[in-house]
Amino acid sequence: MRNWFSRRKVDAVTTHLTEPYVNAYMRANIWHVAGRDADLLIDTGMGICALAPEIPTPRGKPLIVVATHIHLDHVGSLHEFAYRAGPACSAAEFARMSDGATYAHMFRAMADAVSELPKPGWSAADYAIRPAPLNRTLSEGDVVDLGKRQFKVLHLPGHSPDSIALFDEADGTLFSGDAVYDDTLIDDLPDSDRAAYRHTMQRLLDLPIRIGHGGHGPSFSRDRMREIAANYLKDTADL
Numbered sequence: 001m002r003n004w005f006s007r008r009k010v011d012a013v014t015t016h017l018t019e020p021y022v023n024a025y026m027r028a029n030i031w032h033v034a035g036r037d038a039d040l041l042i043d044t045g046m047g048i049c050a051l052a053p054e055i056p057t058p059r060g061k062p063l064i065v066v067a068t069h070i071h072l073d074h075v076g077s078l079h080e081f082a083y084r085a086g087p088a089c090s091a092a093e094f095a096r097m098s099d100g101a102t103y104a105h106m107f108r109a110m111a112d113a114v115s116e117l118p119k120p121g122w123s124a125a126d127y128a129i130r131p132a133p134l135n136r137t138l139s140e141g142d143v144v145d146l147g148k149r150q151f152k153v154l155h156l157p158g159h160s161p162d163s164i165a166l167f168d169e170a171d172g173t174l175f176s177g178d179a180v181y182d183d184t185l186i187d188d189l190p191d192s193d194r195a196a197y198r199h200t201m202q203r204l205l206d207l208p209i210r211i212g213h214g215g216h217g218p219s220f221s222r223d224r225m226r227e228i229a230a231n232y233l234k235d236t237a238d239l
């Protein structure tokens, strides 16, 4: 295994990482944004291999790590980082990382969990997520400040009750986690709520983004996001 993570520069300050050998259903996006006074990491993957060594940490510059929600594929390596922020409504669970909150048991049960072993003898059956208590909780309207660039927190439940997104209103960049992404949306987990998801989609129809970077799949334009939201509202209209 040369490198567990793949890495791609998205723009001058944004880098995309992911775990190509993780089953596509669980393979999530990790976003790194370099700021003036602080850097930002959005989501931390599965925690199968150490993520922290992959992330540049310039001396004296804080790295703010935000979990968009507590599902396994977004919080696995959160414990490796010192400054951990996440949704206020699931904050207590971050100190436990129980299967009931993360769904880690779904990965343990997968026959084809990975396409390459991270190391010899590795087994998905041993997969566990280390607790990562939050230092900061995030609610609707809170601001994550990188210096010269601010991200507003949006609470967008539906996929999960605790789904949050980060929106740079000045330049239109949305980091949306699993609230919206350009792939099959998951709304049938035990903690999913379709009525709440419909409300989130209605809200997204009017959100003036320039580009969206989701928790899964490729990045998307405002038009594409509106199409995804409209399709969801159409498909769930009988609710």
Ligand SMILES: [Zn+2]
Residues within 6 Å of the ligand: 069, 071, 159, 160, 178
């Ligand atoms: Zn999720």
